[in-house]
Amino acid sequence: MLPIFLIVLVDVFALTLVIPLLAIYSESFGATPLQATLLVSVFAACSLISSPVLGQLSDRFGRKPMLLVSQVGTLIGLLLMARASSLWMLYVARVIDGLTAGNLSLAQAWISDRTPPHLRTKRFALIGIAFGVGFFIGPWVTGELARYGLNAPIYLAAGLSLTSIIATATLLEGGPPKIHHEGSDPGPAGRRPSPFALETYATFLKRPVLGGLLAQFFLFQFAFSLFTSGFALFAERSYTWKGHAFGPREVGYVFAYVGFLGILIQGGLIGRLSKKLGDAALVWSGFLCAVIGYFGLPFAHGTGSLLVVASVSAFSTGVLRPALTSLVSQSASAREQGTALGIMQSLGSLEAVFAPALGGFWLGHGRLGAWAWSSGIAATLGLLAVRWGSGKFSAKPTPA
Numbered sequence: 001m002l003p004i005f006l007i008v009l010v011d012v013f014a015l016t017l018v019i020p021l022l023a024i025y026s027e028s029f030g031a032t033p034l035q036a037t038l039l040v041s042v043f044a045a046c047s048l049i050s051s052p053v054l055g056q057l058s059d060r061f062g063r064k065p066m067l068l069v070s071q072v073g074t075l076i077g078l079l080l081m082a083r084a085s086s087l088w089m090l091y092v093a094r095v096i097d098g099l100t101a102g103n104l105s106l107a108q109a110w111i112s113d114r115t116p117p118h119l120r121t122k123r124f125a126l127i128g129i130a131f132g133v134g135f136f137i138g139p140w141v142t143g144e145l146a147r148y149g150l151n152a153p154i155y156l157a158a159g160l161s162l163t164s165i166i167a168t169a170t171l172l173e174g175g176p177p178k179i180h181h182e183g184s185d186p187g188p189a190g191r192r193p194s195p196f197a198l199e200t201y202a203t204f205l206k207r208p209v210l211g212g213l214l215a216q217f218f219l220f221q222f223a224f225s226l227f228t229s230g231f232a233l234f235a236e237r238s239y240t241w242k243g244h245a246f247g248p249r250e251v252g253y254v255f256a257y258v259g260f261l262g263i264l265i266q267g268g269l270i271g272r273l274s275k276k277l278g279d280a281a282l283v284w285s286g287f288l289c290a291v292i293g294y295f296g297l298p299f300a301h302g303t304g305s306l307l308v309v310a311s312v313s314a315f316s317t318g319v320l321r322p323a324l325t326s327l328v329s330q331s332a333s334a335r336e337q338g339t340a341l342g343i344m345q346s347l348g349s350l351e352a353v354f355a356p357a358l359g360g361f362w363l364g365h366g367r368l369g370a371w372a373w374s375s376g377i378a379a380t381l382g383l384l385a386v387r388w389g390s391g392k393f394s395a396k397p398t399p400a
Helices: 002-018 022-027 033-061 063-082 087-099 103-113 117-148 152-171 198-205 208-238 248-277 279-299 303-331 337-364 368-385
Strands: none
Touching (some): 002 063, 002 117, 022 033, 022 087, 022 208, 033 063, 033 087, 033 103, 033 208, 033 337, 063 087, 063 103, 063 152, 103 117, 117 152, 117 248, 198 337, 208 279, 208 303, 208 368, 248 279, 279 303, 279 368, 303 337, 337 368
């Protein structure tokens, strides 16, 4: 498992180097707030279409070759972004990256192929640890490197992407994937159905409990994507530090702080809370904290109050994603579990097509409060939807 952990860690590290920087970097090419946030939407739209295709190709040709294809696409996109001389080149870079996106899904599938069901939860936790470490270190490094030029973190991300390709080629076990036959446990790799397989989506969304949980995940992700895609632009217009407006450095530090809290929450606190309260109660408290954080953001006028709001939001994000994933996996049969989690991933890409665009619209018109409150409204709808998806689950988990 060490090679796949290192590969995911390096990929996440490369991703988080770019997140705090992208919107402000695009402004240097004359982008409006809407054009800046649409860079996220374009990537998500391409990923929504390409990820299921890459998954099917990996079933036929193996996980390792398609993982290399995905990583090479990421490397090309990052190099083009770093060398960009105009806004359209940034869009081309995001399209290339999006059309080959699938690193995480393919890594999950690789783990599922080689792990018996009773060990999967433990081994999938490695991906969560990699994300936590990456979201802590990556934005902090971006904050430090931004002083040498806005494209300096992007070049480092490209170098890390190249390292990941070398690690995949030389360290990762290859060979044909293990194909799960009808009636067997397909594992939680998250096989993503095509975005045009409407009948499959309808079948799962119509179920009273599972449909409610998927709706909650969509609303959680919608609020989160709207926030993360536009926060740099919001902070640039709302906060100052030592006499100058927030830039990639300050935004990177805020993201690093939130990432550090995420490590604390997912590294030990959430297990205790889940055991004591149950996943359903965690989802309710997570949405409540999200509502407080997003609606409170426009009233956070200094860096101190900003960090308080960020702490509340970090708790909501830290508990909602794993708790909702756990509940979805519990509400689907073993044979359907992979598809249910794949639909979750597709819904995450679908909302990322629209949420950043909405945020860019508000920011472009100077409506900073409306930008934050849009995330708050989505979180409120998620809180109201908790009853829809909690019919099967009591406040405390049922022993296995």
